[in-house]
Amino acid sequence: MKVELDEPKCVASGQCVVAAPDVFDQRDDDGVAILLEEHPGAELVDDVREAVAVCPAAAIRLVER
Amino acid sequence: MADVLTDTAPDTAAAVPEYPMQRDARCPLAPPPAVHGLRDGKPLSKVRIWNGSTPWLITRHADQRALLTDPRVSDDDLEPGFPYVNAHRAEIAPHTPRMITNTDAPEHTRLRRTVNAPFLVKRIEAMRAPVQKIVDELIDDMLAGPNPADLLTALALPVPSLVIAELLGVPYEDHDFFQRNSSIALDSAASPQEAREASGALAAYLDKLIGLKLENPGEGVLSEMAGRVNSGEMTRTEAVHMGVAMLIAGHETTATMISLGTLALLQNPGQLALVRDTDDPKVIAGAVDELLRYLTIVQTGVRRVAKEDIELGGVTIRAGEGMIFDLHAANWDPEAFPEADRLDITRSARQHQGFGYGPHQCLGQNLARLELQVVYGTLYRRIPTLRLAAPVEQLAFDRTGTTYGVACLPVAW
Numbered sequence: 340m341k342v343e344l345d346e347p348k349c350v351a352s353g354q355c356v357v358a359a360p361d362v363f364d365q366r367d368d369d370g371v372a373i374l375l376e377e378h379p380g381a382e383l384v385d386d387v388r389e390a391v392a393v394c395p396a397a398a399i400r401l402v403e404r
Numbered sequence: 405m406a407d408v409l410t411d412t413a414p415d416t417a418a419a420v421p422e423y424p425m426q427r428d429a430r431c432p433l434a435p436p437p438a439v440h441g442l443r444d445g446k447p448l449s450k451v452r453i454w455n456g457s458t459p460w461l462i463t464r465h466a467d468q469r470a471l472l473t474d475p476r477v478s479d480d481d482l483e484p485g486f487p488y489v490n491a492h493r494a495e496i497a498p499h500t501p502r503m504i505t506n507t508d509a510p511e512h513t514r515l516r517r518t519v520n521a522p523f524l525v526k527r528i529e530a531m532r533a534p535v536q537k538i539v540d541e542l543i544d545d546m547l548a549g550p551n552p553a554d555l556l557t558a559l560a561l562p563v564p565s566l567v568i569a570e571l572l573g574v575p576y577e578d579h580d581f582f583q584r585n586s587s588i589a590l591d592s593a594a595s596p597q598e599a600r601e602a603s604g605a606l607a608a609y610l611d612k613l614i615g616l617k618l619e620n621p622g623e624g625v626l627s628e629m630a631g632r633v634n635s636g637e638m639t640r641t642e643a644v645h646m647g648v649a650m651l652i653a654g655h656e657t658t659a660t661m662i663s664l665g666t667l668a669l670l671q672n673p674g675q676l677a678l679v680r681d682t683d684d685p686k687v688i689a690g691a692v693d694e695l696l697r698y699l700t701i702v703q704t705g706v707r708r709v710a711k712e713d714i715e716l717g718g719v720t721i722r723a724g725e726g727m728i729f730d731l732h733a734a735n736w737d738p739e740a741f742p743e744a745d746r747l748d749i750t751r752s753a754r755q756h757q758g759f760g761y762g763p764h765q766c767l768g769q770n771l772a773r774l775e776l777q778v779v780y781g782t783l784y785r786r787i788p789t790l791r792l793a794a795p796v797e798q799l800a801f802d803r804t805g806t807t808y809g810v811a812c813l814p815v816a817w
Contacts, residue, residue: 347510347513348509348513348763350512350513350516350520350763350765351516351517351520351523351524352765352767352769352770353523353524353525353770354769356525356526357525357770358754365524365525365526367521367524368521369517369518369520369521370517370520370521370523370524371517371520389754392754392755393754393755395473395760395761395762395763395764395765396473396762396763397473
């Protein structure tokens with residue numbers, strides 16, 4: 340599983356951090372998402388799917404292989 | 405009555421329904437019934453608004469998600485064809501500075517990133533203890549005061565006022581001033597003159613405070629914005645307008661969710677028991693999102709305009725045509741939420757659009773969730789005998805304001 344973050348689209352709502360705190364964080368100065376784990380383990384797949392679903396900017400993609 | 409009848413619009417107008425639509429007084433918490441008919445019929449339909457124009461009404465959850473993230477859909481209220489909520493909004497649009505509420509990417513992205521920092525998930529989470537203290541003290545006062553009491557004045561209105569004051573760094577003694585002016589500025593029954601005066605008074609006050617913070621930075625968002633003004637990232641005018649917007653956006657909305665959320669739970673005692681008896685913060689968090697979905701208090705619809713032609717479900721939205729996204733319709737869309745008319749705090753409601761959707765989704769949503777989690781997680785546990793002290797039929801619902809709520813919620817215990 341690979342997570343892609345389209346940073347220019349990010350509006351820093353932080354919803355990914357709420358959904359998947361092990362995979363995402365936010366920059367302190369402007370709240371823009373930080374991808375902590377580009378290849379998260381299978382146990383995090385549900386959290387990442389939720390992050391994709393709740394991102395208001397549609398800035399996160401999950402590439403499953 | 406006869407005068408009203410003779411003033412009826414010509415028959416050709418009858419085919420296009422008026423918007424906003426009327427709720428059914430017997431189901432005061434449900435969306436207007438006609439909205440379901442539109443959602444479950446044609447994918448998109450047109451409605452007639454106050455100025456006689458006929459924008460598209462978008463009612464389905466999936467369609468709203470697609471369009472509200474589409475770069476051809478504009479939030480710029482100076483674009484021709486923009487479907488203003490009312491005459492006041494139309495009148496002030498050309499005089500309103502460009503800010504996060506009326507710009508598109510990339511300008512919107514730049515502006516939003518200058519105001520996001522206070523709403524970072526971890527910074528909001530750090531406010532949990534202060535918010536809990538505010539709520540505990542207000543409930544102490546409520547229990548020490550008269551019984552029955554009005555939940556709005558005892559708890560629902562002061563909670564967001566005090567929390568926003570804390571967030572912005574506004575002195576508490578100006579609380580009454582804030583509450584009064586933000587209510588008038590939001591009240592669609594207020595004349596454009598009154599609304600302008602109230603917004604002006606708030607702006608002047610915040611400008612003065614930011615001026616003080618420019619020289620003596622302290623705690624809070626106003627100090628941070630003053631720092632960004634000093635570094636040239638934003639202008640002082642932008643900072644003032646953002647401050648006013650945060651205050652207005654976070655006040656009545658949260659107050660309404662506290663009062664109507666309590667009303668909804670009191671009408672659904674089984675659900676209330678689940679909230680009252682749990683120790684699990686996840687249950688409370690789920691209840692908050694479900695109540696945000698079920699109540700969807702923003703009743704004027706999210707307004708946008710097409711910048712280019714957009715095809716959707718065999719329909720073409722032409723460039724220059726307005727769009728209204730009815731959030732309540734989407735949140736009661738059975739395709740997204742089975743048995744959507746049922747309040748069920750155990751359902752997965754996280755994808756509701758109560759905060760809107762797309763890049764303009766509510767800036768304060770993390771703060772709103774925190775406030776509601778603390779209130780719902782505390783009020784019913786501390787006052788387990790809480791009940792309505794007036795029949796629902798006697799409650800005065802505001803059917804015209806931006807948010808749908810009650811002016812007063814008498815409760816006893």
